[in-house]
Amino acid sequence: xxxxxxxxxxxxxxxxxxxxxxxxxxxxxxxxxxxxxxxxxxxxxxxxxxxxxxxxxxxxxxxxxxxxxxxxxxxxxxxxxxxxxxxxxxxxxxxxxxxxxxxxxxxxxxxxxxxxxxxxxxxxxxxxxxxxxxxxxxxxxx
Amino acid sequence: xxxxxxxxxxxxxxxxxxxxxxxxxxxxxxxxxxxxxxxxxxxxxxxxxxxxxxxxxxxxxxxxxxxxxxxxxxxxxxxxxxxxxx
Numbered sequence: 001x002x003x004x005x006x007x008x009x010x011x012x013x014x015x016x017x018x019x020x021x022x023x024x025x026x027x028x029x030x031x032x033x034x035x036x037x038x039x040x041x042x043x044x045x046x047x048x049x050x051x052x053x054x055x056x057x058x059x060x061x062x063x064x065x066x067x068x069x070x071x072x073x074x075x076x077x078x079x080x081x082x083x084x085x086x087x088x089x090x091x092x093x094x095x096x097x098x099x100x101x102x103x104x105x106x107x108x109x110x111x112x113x114x115x116x117x118x119x120x121x122x123x124x125x126x127x128x129x130x131x132x133x134x135x136x137x138x139x140x141x142x
Numbered sequence: 143x144x145x146x147x148x149x150x151x152x153x154x155x156x157x158x159x160x161x162x163x164x165x166x167x168x169x170x171x172x173x174x175x176x177x178x179x180x181x182x183x184x185x186x187x188x189x190x191x192x193x194x195x196x197x198x199x200x201x202x203x204x205x206x207x208x209x210x211x212x213x214x215x216x217x218x219x220x221x222x223x224x225x226x227x228x
Contacts, residue, residue: 082150083150083196086182086196087194087196089185090181090185090188090189090193090194090195093185093189094189094194097189
């Protein structure tokens with residue numbers, strides 16, 4: 001059994017984060033020491049590493065909780081996990097699309113201002129951002 | 143009118159409800175074309191539609207149901223669009 005400090009070092013996650021995971025019902029200590037300190041087993045360590053890797057893929061803690069729940073659900077299958085993974089990819093691609101639109105808008109603003117010695121009053125970027133409906137990305141319009 | 147179900151292979155929700163929705167769509171109005179969109183083969187199209195969860199239903203290239211409707215809801219949506227066109 002490992003103390004919270006040892007788990008923290010092993011998985012490179014702060015103690016506060018481990019306590020936060022507990023409050024978020026993502027992680028439950030395996031038990032408590034005689035002194036009342038949290039104790040964790042190997043499965044807890046694997047669970048924290050699972051959470052970290054899932055976060056790197058863009059899953060939120062709420063979604064990770066669901067993935068962990070499915071992992072322990074005898075009635076679930078890999079297709080359930082796959083569906084959620086595809087949905088996450090759709091969400092990320094939608095965000096990329098909005099970011100690309102924002103990037104294009106920024107390009108337009110930069111191109112509109114080809115001189116850096118203009119006064120603020122003459123700044124085409126400020127002027128453009130002052131216009132109602134200007135510099136709106138397609139994503140922001142939705 | 144083109145009705146599309148955007149789904150993933152192996153999606154249990156899609157398999158279970160797909161056939162009843164197809165029947166509801168085809169029976170709701172004349173000239174309904176039913177198409178199954180495999181999201182992994184047409185990811186860009188799904189993103190363009192605004193699909194964020196699966197399965198979803200689009201009618202004439204517009205996302206109408208972000209989650210699976212009942213056969214009755216789908217039939218009603220098709221009927222409404224048909225009456226608007228007429």
